[in-house]
Amino acid sequence: MNIQENISLKEYNTFGIDVNAKRFVSITSVYQLQQLLKEEKNIFLISGGSNMLLTKDIEILVVHIDIKGISIDRENQDSIHLTVNAGENWHEFVLWCVSQNYGGLENLSLIPGNVGTCPIQNIGAYGVEVKDTITKVEAVEIETGKLVSLAAEECQFGYRNSIFKNKAKGKYVLTSVSFQLTKNNHKLNTSYGAIASELTLKGITNPTIKDISNVVIAIRQSKLPDPKKIGNSGSFFKNPVISREHFEKLQKKYPNIPSYVISDAEIKVPAGWLIEQSGFKGKRFGAYGVHEKQALVLVNYGSAKGNEIYELAQKIQYTIKNTFDIDLEIEVNIIK
Ligand code: EPU
Numbered sequence: 001m002n003i004q005e006n007i008s009l010k011e012y013n014t015f016g017i018d019v020n021a022k023r024f025v026s027i028t029s030v031y032q033l034q035q036l037l038k039e040e041k042n043i044f045l046i047s048g049g050s051n052m053l054l055t056k057d058i059e060i061l062v063v064h065i066d067i068k069g070i071s072i073d074r075e076n077q078d079s080i081h082l083t084v085n086a087g088e089n090w091h092e093f094v095l096w097c098v099s100q101n102y103g104g105l106e107n108l109s110l111i112p113g114n115v116g117t118c119p120i121q122n123i124g125a126y127g128v129e130v131k132d133t134i135t136k137v138e139a140v141e142i143e144t145g146k147l148v149s150l151a152a153e154e155c156q157f158g159y160r161n162s163i164f165k166n167k168a169k170g171k172y173v174l175t176s177v178s179f180q181l182t183k184n185n186h187k188l189n190t191s192y193g194a195i196a197s198e199l200t201l202k203g204i205t206n207p208t209i210k211d212i213s214n215v216v217i218a219i220r221q222s223k224l225p226d227p228k229k230i231g232n233s234g235s236f237f238k239n240p241v242i243s244r245e246h247f248e249k250l251q252k253k254y255p256n257i258p259s260y261v262i263s264d265a266e267i268k269v270p271a272g273w274l275i276e277q278s279g280f281k282g283k284r285f286g287a288y289g290v291h292e293k294q295a296l297v298l299v300n301y302g303s304a305k306g307n308e309i310y311e312l313a314q315k316i317q318y319t320i321k322n323t324f325d326i327d328l329e330i331e332v333n334i335i336k
Helices: 030-039 090-099 193-201 209-223 244-253 271-277 306-324
Strands: 004-008 020-027 043-046 052-054 058-065 070-075 079-085 134-141 147-151 172-182 231-235 241-243 266-268 288-290 297-300 333-335
Touching (some): 020 030, 030 172, 058 172, 079 134, 193 209, 271 306, 288 306, 306 333
Parallel strands (some): 020 058
Antiparallel strands (some): 070 079, 079 172, 134 172, 288 297
């Protein structure tokens, strides 16, 4: 185990924020992690760094989870059970599944980050959430160094939510995720508007999982900035859920307000629309701003400071509250 000193974390977070790690170590096995935890419990975890906004140098030990490997647990004619180690890149894993004709993750193509963090916020896009395919999560308990296993039901998955953002926050290092995927009779999900229209545009009537993955990649590339070119963390805010009564009031004033019905009493409103209506879309303030094609995404054009982006986020929250009486919740972890 090689503990390095004074390492820039710029390459380790998709926002590309340049902060210093006083001490930094990459971990490549569960055993190594357990050994480390015997010595150090006050640690700062980083994996794909795709859901965090760093606003200051990190004084405690930064532990980069880089445990690789995919194993097949069991399979039959129709399905396969896989366990994937936390440090595998998410999109590369999805592409590999598509190439093997393992179905279930194709709608989640091109999401930045690593496999080990996908359960924390229950990543979701284009009508699919990762919880639909997860069977189990393995993690090392920081306090005891014990390897524990949580069945999907125990992870308390919800929209952009899980036990790892609540009761279990800060308690575990996720080390692997197990999935059940289909080998035949894939359950294709083309319900999301843009997927169906893109497929039609391409003249595809009987899509394969590869077609869906390709279409999702094209849609994402057309709307979302590539973190390798423009730093970002995807959706900065969650889509807020408001009461039907509140929604109907807003609808009178804004007849075009988009919405998704959650239940009789609750309606989800896209945060991107609210932010666009408030005039922030495409606004640039020096080295940071709001993405021009998707207002839900805050961006770092190069040398932005985490605090500058956080202040912009708070300004947006304040404006949305004043204009729509809606509390926008930040989805990204702000490291203060
Ligand atoms: N919209 C606007 N202006 C914008 C952005 C969106 O008016 O700048 C409107 C669109 O016209 C559409 C609605 O908002 O009517 C929904 O937009 P979109 O389909 O782009 O999805 P979203 O609700 O903005 C969510 C996820 C994305 C995910 C897409 C597709 C959240 C917080 N975000 O965005 O997730 O890719 O749906 O499923 O739920 C991510 O988490 O990093 C992410 C990109």
